[in-house]
Amino acid sequence: MERRIGIIGGTSLVKRAGELDLELVQVETPYGHPSSPLHLGEWGGRPVALLVRHGLDHDIPPHMINHRANVEAMLSAGVEKLVLIASAGSLREDLEPPIVVLLDDYANPFSSATFFDDSIVHVTPSLSDAMRGVLAEVATEEGIGVVNGGTYIQTLGPRLETRAEVRGLRSWGDVVGMTMASEASLAIERDMEVTAMSSVDNMAHGLGDAPLEFETILANATRNWMKMERILMRAVPRL
Numbered sequence: 001m002e003r004r005i006g007i008i009g010g011t012s013l014v015k016r017a018g019e020l021d022l023e024l025v026q027v028e029t030p031y032g033h034p035s036s037p038l039h040l041g042e043w044g045g046r047p048v049a050l051l052v053r054h055g056l057d058h059d060i061p062p063h064m065i066n067h068r069a070n071v072e073a074m075l076s077a078g079v080e081k082l083v084l085i086a087s088a089g090s091l092r093e094d095l096e097p098p099i100v101v102l103l104d105d106y107a108n109p110f111s112s113a114t115f116f117d118d119s120i121v122h123v124t125p126s127l128s129d130a131m132r133g134v135l136a137e138v139a140t141e142e143g144i145g146v147v148n149g150g151t152y153i154q155t156l157g158p159r160l161e162t163r164a165e166v167r168g169l170r171s172w173g174d175v176v177g178m179t180m181a182s183e184a185s186l187a188i189e190r191d192m193e194v195t196a197m198s199s200v201d202n203m204a205h206g207l208g209d210a211p212l213e214f215e216t217i218l219a220n221a222t223r224n225w226m227k228m229e230r231i232l233m234r235a236v237p238r239l
Helices: 012-020 067-076 129-142 163-169 180-189 214-238
Strands: 004-009 023-025 038-043 046-052 079-090 099-103 105-107 146-148 151-154 175-177 193-203
Touching: 004 012, 004 067, 012 038, 012 046, 012 214, 038 214, 046 067, 046 214, 067 079, 067 180, 079 180, 079 214, 099 129, 099 151, 099 214, 105 180, 129 146, 129 193, 129 214, 151 180, 175 193, 180 193, 193 214
Parallel strands: 004 046, 004 079, 079 193, 099 146, 105 151, 151 175
Antiparallel strands: 023 038, 038 046, 079 175, 099 193
16 A cells, blocks of 8 residues: 555645545545545655545534544555644734644643543654654745744634633643644554644634634635645655
8 A cells, every 4th residue: 555645634625636636535434434535646746645624515613523534544545644734723922823833742631532442552642853844844945934843732612712711721832723633643543653734823812902803814824824835845745
């Protein structure tokens, strides 16, 4: 089986998959159907598998994503290295959107994403410094400003966090989101090497003077995706 680079991200991946002329493959796993078909093919000469975590129609809310099926589908396609792209809110006043953070750690204290329901297995999760180094190197070469290093905190969703929750989460990390940590933990359990880029699209609730408006968040996400896509175009062949 080909050794593939896997990428799990949002609906922006649909456009990129179409431009790459990738093959859509329906996959069923022991854990059910993944969020989307796998997009299989080549990106920069490397075999890739793309998966859209919220579905092709963006109709799967974060708390309903079947993370186990998504990761298992990647494994079945021969993915050994996985890049996770996740939107997040900033927990730091000096981390103003739109900005991209190359994550080096995460915390997932509110849910237990695991494949080990029937046995006691202790896995030490760790994101790949080597893969993050490639992303950082490419960003520098492309003149794209990123923050190299940061901790992602995962909440349950689908609602945003309260001001009180944000005050507590600020002692844990730098950005807050609803998906990436579960994906990372499961992929690491399947012996994949994992790196993650966070698209910081808004300030967390209670931080900053501007209200949380969907149009602004969407505009920031679009600007960040343009940066991350440029990084991926150069980085995928090196990973």
